[in-house]
Amino acid sequence: MSQILILDDEPAILQSLRRMLRVAPCVYGSQHFDLQIETFVSARAALERARHEPFDLFLTDYRMPEMDGVSFLKAVKEAQPDACRLILSGYADLNALTRAVNEVGIDRFIGKPWNDYELVSAIAQALAHRELLLENRRLADLMRVDIGDLSPADLEARRLEAIEPGITRVSWAADGSVILEPDPESEAPAGRVI
Structure with a gap:
């Protein structure tokens, strides 16, 4: 669909x-x-x-x-x-x-x-063009994993990010804890890719 x-x-x-x-x-x-x-x-x-x-x-x-x-x-x-x-x-x-x-x-x-x-x-x-581009990117990423230029974890992070943008970003509090729901009024630091 x-x-x-x-x-x-x-x-x-x-x-x-x-x-x-x-x-x-x-x-x-x-x-x-x-x-x-x-x-x-x-x-x-x-x-x-x-x-x-x-x-x-x-x-x-x-x-x-x-x-x-x-x-x-x-x-x-x-x-x-x-x-x-x-x-x-x-x-x-x-x-x-x-x-x-x-x-x-x-x-x-x-x-x-x-x-x-x-x-x-x-x-x-x-x-159709979009599907072709996405399939070419997927195949190129698999090749990069095979030759060691991309780790399987990085490939999985890319896949998850494509499905749910922002899912691989984590906001950290000053004390080192993870902020699950950032307060829109606070100056939370930008998320970090995990």
Whole structure:
């Protein structure tokens, strides 16, 4: 199941995208992707969700009142660097497109009004490319373990970090104890990788 977050400040657009993606098969070559979709009209709410829930793909509008799509995807990239990033917009500014590619590394810029087939194909292609990159990284890490450049413990820490970002970081108190739930008002030191 591929987790997708869609952000647009227009609820009608979100309903249309959700409806279309529910019925259109998301296929690339022999790969079929079942999509689980979450939609947001607020960039801040979507960003908060992205900080706590892993997604495979983010699809966002470019022009929104709280923040533009590039700023949103830039923040998302910090939280989930391996997720696919697509921009859907009726605003076709070359500078905006250049900024999206350079700052965020978007996978695709799709114009509004979109062609359903083109949009579903772009999503499937991005998801297939992501799976290939992750598999290549996994195989390269196994090779690094085999030749001794990476320890099995470090490989496991990477695997856990991919599943649950931040799980390998520990916050220590001044007395040497582990802080399980940091107090947001205190100046707790940054976590240390174990």
